[in-house]
Amino acid sequence: MKTDVLPIVADPPRRPRRRIPINGILIALLVMCAVLAVAAPSFLSVDNLLILTRQSIFVMIGGLAMTFVIAMGGIDLSVGAILAFTGIIAASLLVDGFTVGMAVLVALAVGVVIGLINGTLIAIFTMPDFIVTLGVMVAVRGVIMVYTQGIPIYGLQNPQFQWLAQGHILGIPTPVIFGFLLLGVMAFVLRRTPLGRNLLAIGSSPQAAFLTGIRVNRVKVIVYGLSGLFAGIAGVLLTSRMEAGIPESGDGYELDVIAAVVIGGTSLSGGKANLLGTVIGALVMAVVRNGLTLMNVNTFWHQVVIGVIILLAVGMDRISQRASGRIRKG
Secondary structure (H helix, E strand, C coil): CCCCCCCCCCCCCCCCCCCCCHHHHHHHHHHHHHEEEEEEEEHCCCHHHHHHHHCCCCCHHHHHHHHHHHCCCCCCHHHHHHHHHHHHHHHHHHCCCCCCCHHHHHHHHHHHHHHHHHHHHHHHHCCHHHHHHHHHHHHHHHHHHHCCCCCCCCCCCCCCHHHHCCCECEEHHHHHHHHHHHHHHHHHHHHCCCHHHHHHHHHHHHHHHHHHCHHHHHHHHHHHHHHHHHHHHHCCCHHHCCCCECCCCCCHHHHHHHHHHCCCCCCCCCCCCHHHHHHEEEEEHHHHHHHHHCCCCHHHHHHHHHHHHHHHHHHHHHHHHHHHHHCCCC
């Protein structure tokens, strides 16, 4: 007896959903906010929340580009010095009578140039990124002190320049708008352009990326140039907010930025980037500093707490990498 046998057709494989591993850090942020709301009732005041948001934006902006750097397997310790230097340049040009547009463009161009110097020394001359960016950080800080003699540059009573960090658009502070516009741009670059795909490939394996035809050196130079640009943007905005060029500004900024990126889920081993996580990480850093201030904790303890947070973030990253088999024990 002949029977018809229907072929068994397997269901087409489903495309895995992209899940952003930010649940843990988001819950931690909410718990911190709840604790601070009880410990310091003024924490939830409108004025304080606006201050906290503006504080986080400066770390967030630097963190967006640092996410690219770390995802590529690098590090940039010079962002704090670039922030201070670009702010000093913008302030000096404004005091000398330059227009706001010219002062900002020159300051940002200097930030890009310093970033490109970092990238060139790292990529072309194969120097360690830690040493290069550390050396540039020290050198730039020295140039700032030589130029200013440690004296802040005041007299920036320019309404157009003040608007950059103190203005509002539809009731939203301008730095917040700038920050999220930059987030959108960087998310597009990461997900939709060859640069984003290539930097992740380099972070996973520089040798394999090179063998597949990726111009590794060019990508590195571009990414460090972006890091300098974004540090410059943060520097200009911070100068606008302070209405002065402060030589010591950005001191420790690089640590907050790196911590925000790592807390947000971008792996120090490279090959993985989480821009939304960086935004939440920046909020965590701002909440920690803001909460300690509201509770009248000595500022020296702030550094201790930030250091512990960095160690915890790095430790969690290492545990995650071991669990995924990307690094070996010992």
